[in-house]
Amino acid sequence: MALPVLEKVLGIAGPAFIRRLPKRSDWGGPGDAIDQRVANAVTEGFFKRDTSPFSLWRVTTDEELRRAALALNSTTQSRSQKVEMVAFRPEELQQVGIVAAAEQQKPGNSLCPWANRLHYDLEATRQQLEALCRLAMEAGRSAGRCTEGDMNTVLDSAKKEQCHAALDHSPGCLVEHC
Amino acid sequence: MGHAIFSNQIRQLLDAPAARIPALRAEAVERLRRARDPFRYVQTMLDRCVARRSEGGLDFAIDILSQAEDLPLEYALEFCKEDSTAWGKENTIGYRPNDDVWFVLLRSAARARANPLECLALMHTCLAAGSRGMREAVVEGLYDLRTAEAKQLLSRIAAEDTDPLIRKLADDNLHDLEALEQ
Numbered sequence: 001m002a003l004p005v006l007e008k009v010l011g012i013a014g015p016a017f018i019r020r021l022p023k024r025s026d027w028g029g030p031g032d033a034i035d036q037r038v039a040n041a042v043t044e045g046f047f048k049r050d051t052s053p054f055s056l057w058r059v060t061t062d063e064e065l066r067r068a069a070l071a072l073n074s075t076t077q078s079r080s081q082k083v084e085m086v087a088f089r090p091e092e093l094q095q096v097g098i099v100a101a102a103e104q105q106k107p108g109n110s111l112c113p114w115a116n117r118l119h120y121d122l123e124a125t126r127q128q129l130e131a132l133c134r135l136a137m138e139a140g141r142s143a144g145r146c147t148e149g150d151m152n153t154v155l156d157s158a159k160k161e162q163c164h165a166a167l168d169h170s171p172g173c174l175v176e177h178c
Numbered sequence: 179m180g181h182a183i184f185s186n187q188i189r190q191l192l193d194a195p196a197a198r199i200p201a202l203r204a205e206a207v208e209r210l211r212r213a214r215d216p217f218r219y220v221q222t223m224l225d226r227c228v229a230r231r232s233e234g235g236l237d238f239a240i241d242i243l244s245q246a247e248d249l250p251l252e253y254a255l256e257f258c259k260e261d262s263t264a265w266g267k268e269n270t271i272g273y274r275p276n277d278d279v280w281f282v283l284l285r286s287a288a289r290a291r292a293n294p295l296e297c298l299a300l301m302h303t304c305l306a307a308g309s310r311g312m313r314e315a316v317v318e319g320l321y322d323l324r325t326a327e328a329k330q331l332l333s334r335i336a337a338e339d340t341d342p343l344i345r346k347l348a349d350d351n352l353h354d355l356e357a358l359e360q
Contacts, residue, residue: 001357022231023281025271025314029343032271044273046232055233075199075234077241082354111196145350149357168200 003157004150006065010087011142014060017093017100017120018144020072021045021084027143034137041133042126045086053121054129056088057108058100064118066154067165069146071108071115074165080151085144088136096131098124112165114178184209184219188226191238203238207245216246220253228278236282243286250286251297257283258303265307269341277311280304284319294325301331313344321351329355 007013021027026044028037046054057068073079093100100122108119124132146154158166161174187209191202206223213219223242227235243250261276284304287297301316301323317335320328329352336348 020234022234022236023278023311023314023318024347025310025343028271029346031342036271040271040273044231075196076237077203077244081237109196147354147357149354152358 001149001153003062003066003153004069004146006059006062009065009146009150010085010144012087012089014064015058015090016060016087017056017058017090017122018065018068018085018087019045019054019056021086021143024084024143024145027086028137030140030142034134037137038130038133041086041137042129045133046124046129052123052125053104054124055108056100056120056122057115057118058090058105058120059118064115065146066157067112067115067163068118069151070154070158070163070165071110071112071118073151074111075109079166080148080155082148082151083146085146086136087141087144088132092132092135092139093122095135096128098122098128098132110165112163112178114163114173114175115165180209180213181215181218181222184213185222185226188223188238192226192230192233192235203241206242210242210246210249216249217253217256220249224279224282227282228275231278236278239282240285240289243282244289246286247290248292250283250290251292251300254280254283254287254300255296258300262303262307265312266309267306268308269310270308271310271341274309274311277309277315280312280315281318284315285322288319288322288324288328294323294328297323298325298327298331301328305335310341310344313339313341314347317344317347317351320348321355324355 027041059065059068069083072083104120104122106121108116155166162170163173164170187206194202210219227239301319304316320332332348332352336345339345
């Protein structure tokens with residue numbers, strides 16, 4: 001199986017900010033009433049105990065997407081389980097007033113130091129998140145996913161690099177700048 | 179005492195740095211396996227993890243419970259007795275906290291592989307619920323179960339469910355399973 005490609009997975013070309021969805025239905029479907037869909041996405045995909053700032057990963061290349069996806073799985077029992085996510089364009093964040101500058105770049109909580117540098121903690125109000133989700137939904141954005149088959153391929157490739165997110169005990173990652 | 183320690187372990191797990199998570203999870207699994215009153219432990223874990231769903235809480239709960247052999251299915255069968263009385267028949271897409279509980283229970287029971295036939299029967303029962311979240315839990319549970327009967331039911335849902343999103347999820351899961359077999 002081929003390695004996952006950013007545009008195919010997310011439905012948009014990079015750069016994009018991705019957020020993992022606990023469940024794919026959190027993003028709803030195109031046939032759903034838009035107000036209910038936005039409310040569900042914000043309540044279930046962002047809120048609950050999670051309060052601002054919100055965790056997102058900025059990916060520009062296929063490699064960044066793969067490493068971010070593996071980073072998201074690095075603390076789960078099965079590192080090849082599928083990853084459901086939604087993507088936002090930087091200009092969409094800007095349009096609703098969410099600032100994603102260098103100051104918001106904070107290391108992610110994953111086992112991959114390389115991918116952790118792609119992580120941002122973004123401050124946002126519920127109104128801003130609603131506007132953001134509405135923008136993406138009205139642009140026809142679907143939930144993206146790396147399938148288990150995709151993740152198996154990513155994992156195999158990362159094991160050869162001795163990636164910390166892929167191995168329980170890596171003797172040292174071979175990836176440049178990790 | 180054991181329950182309080184377990185409860186604290188789950189709290190720590192949800193806030194732990196990545197490097198600590200595998201060890202904390204293994205400790206929680208061990209404590210759950212040894213529990214004299216495991217249902218109480220499961221309920222505590224579900225309460226905590228569902229409340230933190232947007233921070234990976236559902237995955238944490240599935241990872242722990244799926245290593246507890248028969249327990250997820252036994253708990254699910256008991257939980258079904260009380261929860262099924264609140265299931266509506268009408269299709270709804272609004273959030274229902276117990277949908278997340280079912281998402282964890284059905285996936286854990288399927289991954290634990292303790293009793294695939296009984297697990298499948300429970301999933302059939304859960305399909306009667308009107309909420310999208312419940313039927314999504316079934317679709318994901320069937321994906322994890324991976325038996326021929328589970329694939330048959332996925333195929334039926336992909337063709338017949340009244341909700342286009344559930345049909346799409348079932349269809350995607352079927353394709354993903356086929357791709358894994360190639």
